[in-house]
Amino acid sequence: MYVTVVFVKVKKEKILDFIQATKINHESSVKENGNRRFDILQLSEDDSKFILYEAYSDETEAKKHKETSHYLKWRDTVSDWMDEPRKGIVYKGLFPE
Amino acid sequence: MYVTVVFVKVKKEKILDFIQATKINHESSVKENGNRRFDILQLSEDDSKFILYEAYSDETEAKKHKETSHYLKWRDTVSDWMDEPRKGIVYKGLFPE
Numbered sequence: 625m626y627v628t629v630v631f632v633k634v635k636k637e638k639i640l641d642f643i644q645a646t647k648i649n650h651e652s653s654v655k656e657n658g659n660r661r662f663d664i665l666q667l668s669e670d671d672s673k674f675i676l677y678e679a680y681s682d683e684t685e686a687k688k689h690k691e692t693s694h695y696l697k698w699r700d701t702v703s704d705w706m707d708e709p710r711k712g713i714v715y716k717g718l719f720p721e
Numbered sequence: 722m723y724v725t726v727v728f729v730k731v732k733k734e735k736i737l738d739f740i741q742a743t744k745i746n747h748e749s750s751v752k753e754n755g756n757r758r759f760d761i762l763q764l765s766e767d768d769s770k771f772i773l774y775e776a777y778s779d780e781t782e783a784k785k786h787k788e789t790s791h792y793l794k795w796r797d798t799v800s801d802w803m804d805e806p807r808k809g810i811v812y813k814g815l816f817p818e
Binding site: 625627629643646647650654662663664665666667668669675677679713714715717719720 | 722724726740743744747748758759761762763764765766772776810811812815816817
């Protein structure tokens with residue numbers, strides 16, 4: 625798996641809007657052929673902080689995600705809601721193989 | 722889901738040993754009733770850094786993991802291989818529901 629862990633901090637007043645927009649992105653993303661996981665996590669200690677856990681079969685499939693209409697819509701919808709620039713960190717998924 | 726994201730930094734000379742021991746832990750952990758994911762990730766830019774992505778149906782099931790023989794064996798096996806104390810961060814898994 626090719627995994628991007630995206631760390632997000634959202635403006636307090638936009639948390640519920642962010643969850644709703646990200647739910648829509650999740651629902652379409654998990655239907656992509658190369659998608660393995662698209663988990664949306666909220667930090668237990670600070671509900672303005674999230675992780676998007678995006679696992680794809682390989683890098684090519686991960687890049688295709690960035691061209692989908694649901695990704696582009698999500699990106700534009702949430703852009704003003706970020707409290708700081710979000711940060712995506714790339715990992716090799718060792719297991720499951 | 723109740724998700725713990727565990728950040729690990731391993732001594733350079735113990736990276737392969739760590740991967741092997743963690744693979745064994747992974748293989749048993751995914752068979753636990755409450756387990757949803759137990760992904761082992763290696764940072765692309767620094768192969769001494771890992772994430773253990775441990776998702777359980779709820780907190781009770783996550784706590785049961787800490788009592789399993791495979792977890793306890795893994796914990797004791799890798800304890801001297803850490804380059805710094807590992808850090809587990811708890812998240813609420815919003816989606817999938």
